[in-house]
Amino acid sequence: MNRSRTRAVWLFALTIALALSPLVAPSVRGYDPRDFAYSIADPPVQPAGYAFSIWLVLFAGLIWHGWRGMTARAAAPDWDRIRPAMIVAVLMAALWLNVAALLPLLATAMILGMAGCAVAALLRTAPTAEPALRWPVAAFAGWSTAAAGVAVGVVAGGMGLVSAFLAALTILLALLIIGIAVALRARSALYAGVLAWALFGIFVGNLGSAPAVRWGALAGAGIMIAVALIAARRARRLA
Template identity: 45%
Template sequence: MNRKMSLLTLLATLAFALSPLLSSGFNGFAPDQFPIPQDNPPVQPAGYAFAIWGLIYLWLIAGAVYGVWDRATDPDWEPMRPALIVSLVIGAAWIPVAQLSPLWATVLIWAMLITAVLALLRAGKADHMWLRMPIALYAGWLTAASSVALGLILAGYGYLDAQVAAWIGITLALVIALLVQALRPDAPGYPAAVIWALVGVMVANLDGPNWSVLALVILGIALLGWRMVANRRV
């Protein structure tokens, strides 16, 4: 059964990684997908930031292959697999849903985040580069992406002004990120992915500039970065 779980993890990873090739891909929601069009929303990272998915896909595949090859029944690997499989299976269907409904895509990406973080918390301490690192990058980007999606929903459906929605989305991402970072200080890939997303938000808000969003993002980068350095010294 344990060996089957490692194979299922690999299959789910491949399905997830191949999903962009079976669609037109995703670089953010289109402005007209919302009742109130979201042109240049302050909560959304610059388009280049989505390139991190290439690294995440490749590292998840490498980790899953290594898991089948040499860690199929390893006790450090087994506990995280069910949650990761659920997250990846949801993720394999996410892009088509996102192209049709930002609202349902937001629901799904939060489910992906919750299960990805659960997988990260359950991952053992061995094999940092093949076990924790790919899951950490994946969960870190999802932390930012899910909060961005929520901010877009709040503004795009008229619940809040886009600026306020950005403050809420970014703050929520930081709260989650700092909590997960505290629970898994040995997974620097997690805050690194969140910082990558925050830098993307910063770049997107330089035109103007949007000082309040920039200040919040810089504060978040500083906090996460400082804790990364502090954790390396422990």
Template identity: 40%
Template sequence: MPLAVLVLILSIAFAASPLLVPGFGGFDPNQFPIPQDSPPVQPAGYAFSIWGLIYLWLIASALFGLKRAAEWTAMRPALAVSLAIGATWLPVAMLSPIWAAILIWAMLVTALIALVRAPMIDKPWAAWPIGLYTGWLSAASCVSLGLLAAGYGWMSQQTAAYVFVGLAILLAMVVQSLLNRTPTYGLTVIWALIAVAVHNWDSATTGVAWLALIGAVAMVLPMVRSARV
């Protein structure tokens, strides 16, 4: 099977994966030894609506890519692995937050490889949708660690939020600066950070909101620079 066709099939399977767990709205607080009810490391619920755009753009990208067999070859193996893992993530998340965290980091690493290898041509169809996907994974991967840290008592919820929101900002700044292209990556991280700020505003964790807002502002410059390439 041509790899381009496989990526299309996996993109569709990934987008269809929520049908396997209808009604999934995030981890059940009681999946953790210390229940995680409204943890401050997590973005406001509206932020997850970005998945609709991610799914649609990845499918559109894969369809367009059927005409780009040679130019897109380098990025496809890593992207296929990331999407294959992603298609299984929701059922795993229903069973084990630990395995869900391991898988989402595997998704992130392989997506980053695909993003680095994405061609300079066809940006709206190749690099940009992968950037959107990878940007969200960068934030979500750090959130997963924050949930585990607080949920297993390694840190308080507030400390975990500071540590892992900070990690998300640092990771995103490094990736966007080194990549120096694909503004959709930074834009998605900004979206996630603003949602973290919204979630924590007017609460006992307002400091986390300010950290997320500062991170979002800091991401603007490297994102804008990358848009010029």
């Protein structure tokens, strides 16, 4: 078995492990507020619970990506080019729930690494690449970016580095800056759209509280939708 096929098999196997990880994790909530110096039951930076249902779509997309990559595109250079980064990203995602329940700081470092690897993989795909290669990676990178921001915001507020309110506002700004830069460079409407989904989830999560965070998240979601339209138009020019 050559190296590209070996990487394809590993990526598919890790994707299955990721899809099964919620079944063996001690909790699917991630961080336990009791692990922090300042216990915040509902951090303003965290999206409403329904937003996490996107993982069902991500699981399906990543399995589709891994299966096609293993069975039909094992030797394709454009597929193999992103596999090292995707292997690291998916491995960290598969382990994250178990680590988050015990070691929040390590889990935060892991999710930052996961987001970085997922974004790196996206940037190595061509805007005109086939959907099975590009779409699952773009969606995973978008959600990983949002999840990394939320994790940093939760930890910063929980450790008392800044107030939970200030942490949320700072993360919203950071997500917008990073999201716009990545979406336009990658020409990925899907990446921007997933980030908009996460920001809208933060808006819903703050209904009735933290108005600055609520309206900031809604404005951010609107901006990312506009960026998605721009990215889609730029990608069409290359088709």
